[in-house]
Amino acid sequence: MKRLGLLLTGLFLVASFVSASGQTEKSMAGGQKGLIYYLAPNQMDEFQSGTTLLVQKFGKQLGYQVKALNADNKVQPQMQQLDDAIAQKPSVIILNAVDSSTIVAGVQKAKAAGIPVMVYDRFITDTPVDFSSVVGTVKMGQIAADECLKLLKAKYG
Numbered sequence: 001m002k003r004l005g006l007l008l009t010g011l012f013l014v015a016s017f018v019s020a021s022g023q024t025e026k027s028m029a030g031g032q033k034g035l036i037y038y039l040a041p042n043q044m045d046e047f048q049s050g051t052t053l054l055v056q057k058f059g060k061q062l063g064y065q066v067k068a069l070n071a072d073n074k075v076q077p078q079m080q081q082l083d084d085a086i087a088q089k090p091s092v093i094i095l096n097a098v099d100s101s102t103i104v105a106g107v108q109k110a111k112a113a114g115i116p117v118m119v120y121d122r123f124i125t126d127t128p129v130d131f132s133s134v135v136g137t138v139k140m141g142q143i144a145a146d147e148c149l150k151l152l153k154a155k156y157g
Contacts, residue, residue, distance in 0.1 A: 032065050033063040033064050033091065034064055034065070034090065034091030035064065035067065035089075035090040036059045036065070036067070036091055037067050037068075037069065037081075037085040037092075037093045038051075038056075038059075038096075039069050039078060039081050039082060039093065039094070040052055040068060040069065041073055041097065042070060042072055042073045042098075048096075051096070051120070056068055067085075071098050074098065075098050075099045078097070078103065079102065079103065079106055082109075082110065083109070085110075086109055086115060089115065090115060091116075092115065092117070092118060092130075093115055093116070093117050093118070095117055095119050095124070095129075097122050100122050100123055100125070101126060104124065104126045104127045107124060107127050111127075111128070111129075117129045117130055118131040118132075119132045119134065120132075120134070121133070121135075122134065
């Protein structure tokens, strides 16, 4: 849940940044602020599908139209989705990359077009992004294992 909270905080921060920088206008039908793309690697588990639903829900609450795309864990479709998103000139792109090294050129293309890129769930380290919301799952596993050991020692000595 903390990771989702970070995503939502990031979504709000990026939306605020975009609005403050004058990159969006209320020119869309219904007075919407603009368009947000969420590029998901897949929809194979509750985390991915739940994230997609919540990005759509909270993006809408902030006054944005949200388009969520699923790459089915395939690099080429996600690269094409990113190119297609850039062509639509969205207010922000939230990217959960299938492959964090292959997608770098697309991220750079979005940045060159003036589109903020928020990275979610998977690090992209080879190029700057506007915001990252990534949890250290290895550290989470270590903490869980340590807690299991404490509980087992407490119960069985």
